[in-house]
Amino acid sequence: MVKISTLMDGYHNFYKKYFIDNPQVYQKLVLEGQSPKTLVIACSDSRVDPSILLDTKPGDIFVVRNVANLVPPFEEDDTSCHGTSAAIEYAVKHLNVENIVVLGHSDCGGIKALLSGKNDEHTFIDHWLSIAKDAKQKALDTANNHSHHCELCEKEAIKYSIKNLQTFPFIQERLKQNSLSIHGWYFNLKTGSIELIALND
Numbered sequence: 001m002v003k004i005s006t007l008m009d010g011y012h013n014f015y016k017k018y019f020i021d022n023p024q025v026y027q028k029l030v031l032e033g034q035s036p037k038t039l040v041i042a043c044s045d046s047r048v049d050p051s052i053l054l055d056t057k058p059g060d061i062f063v064v065r066n067v068a069n070l071v072p073p074f075e076e077d078d079t080s081c082h083g084t085s086a087a088i089e090y091a092v093k094h095l096n097v098e099n100i101v102v103l104g105h106s107d108c109g110g111i112k113a114l115l116s117g118k119n120d121e122h123t124f125i126d127h128w129l130s131i132a133k134d135a136k137q138k139a140l141d142t143a144n145n146h147s148h149h150c151e152l153c154e155k156e157a158i159k160y161s162i163k164n165l166q167t168f169p170f171i172q173e174r175l176k177q178n179s180l181s182i183h184g185w186y187f188n189l190k191t192g193s194i195e196l197i198a199l200n201d
Contacts, residue, residue: 018058029059036062038099039091041084041161043069048105048187062091068110069103070131071161074168085168093170098180100165104158104197105187111154115139131164132157158184158197 018025036059040050044065054061064087072085091097113122114129114136135156139149162184165171174180184197 025058034059034062034095036060036091036095037097038062038101039064039088039095039097040101040103041066041069041071041088042103043067043105043108043110045105045108047189048103050103053103053187062087062095062097064088064091067125067128068108068114068132068157069105069161070110070128070157071102071164072131073164088165088168089170092168092174092180096179099183100171100180101183101185102158102161102165102197103185103187104154106151106154106189108150108154111150111157115149115153132160135160155186155195155197158186159199162197162199 038060039062040054041064042048042050044067050056050061050063050065064084066084070084071088072082074085075082088100091100110125110129111132113125114132132153135153138156139153142152162182165182166175171180171182175182184199186195186197187193188195
């Protein structure tokens with residue numbers, strides 16, 4: 001069992017690095033506020049932390065993490081809570097990010113759950129994963145074995161998330177102005193490589 005004190009040890013290392021040895025980093029972020037140029041939409045998977053993977057400093061990237069790094073389509077619905085959509089809206093309209101990266105990865109538990117079918121034990125997960133139902137169908141129609149199903153579905157889910165991003169009016173506006181670009185990346189846990197995912201692949 002991992003002791004919570006291990007996390008506090010990590011915090012003390014962080015504190016020394018940024019508040020003792022390099023205090024100017026957070027002093028500037030407090031005085032000037034955050035101004036990241038890139039929004040990264042990543043999976044909640046503990047093995048795929050964008051700040052670690054991309055070797056960024058505090059303030060460099062604005063990060064949204066959820067199960068299977070999915071983006072829902074735009075909805076004009078104020079009766080439900082839309083955490084991912086709210087974060088996207090804030091990043092684009094208030095932080096004026098110039099790039100959005102949908103960062104998927106291999107061996108994704110969310111995509112495995114999507115492919116395995118409905119599980120009555122999951123109150124929220126199945127509904128959330130339905131965002132990628134078309135990616136699942138394309139993977140099942142195209143791939144010829146289960147392991148390839150998973151990889152293909154992971155990559156197709158990135159494409160569908162990119163398509164869903166383009167349904168947001170404020171993103172459409174920025175794309176027309178050429179002030180925003182959208183990218184799909186696929187991180188391979190075994191090799192450490194990142195593959196660029198294009199909609200027409």
